[in-house]
Amino acid sequence: MSIFIAQAVWFAVLGLAMGGLATGRLSQRQYLAGMAAATAIGAVVCVITHDTTWASVNSGSFAVIIWLWWQSGGGDDTKRRLRPLARRFSPVRRTAPSAS
Template sequence: MNTYLLYVASGVLSGIGLLLFARRRLETGCAVFAVATVVNGIAQGYEGDTGMVALNAASFAVFVVVWWIGGGGDRTRRRLRRTARAFRGVRRTAPAGGAA
């Protein structure tokens, strides 16, 4: 696979992230940078540079945490809560007179 296209896509996403940071949109910029680090990590993985893959994974984690704490994950949190309400606890114990 041609990793050049992945590097170009990562560069374009990083540029968009920088523009968003310049416009004071921290959460959106972090989300775009997180996607850019994933794309860059995939390209580095194809080339076999495991050190850079680890660095991209750490950067991804930091960007996702900043995005989540900054309010970027509010809709995701609401969806998770709504989904969790649909589940009911079911008792799964053996009957009292069960076989020994």
């Protein structure tokens, strides 16, 4: 029964993302985020049902969609939050331990 709920959620997210883009209510980044969620849910559903072919297709689609989302500026907030952490990082040079 839970697999049917997961498939229904997958179809709902997919439909909402496509409908939102078609009506102009969602930007491209929001559409890509919705499609990424739909393909991630689809991959999990396929893994649960042991459908490895479609699980790999959904996983590959997820990777491409996340890359497109990141390239369209979707990860700017994440990049902004990581920048202060990168500034505080100061590498320390250490010699490797030698076996005696």
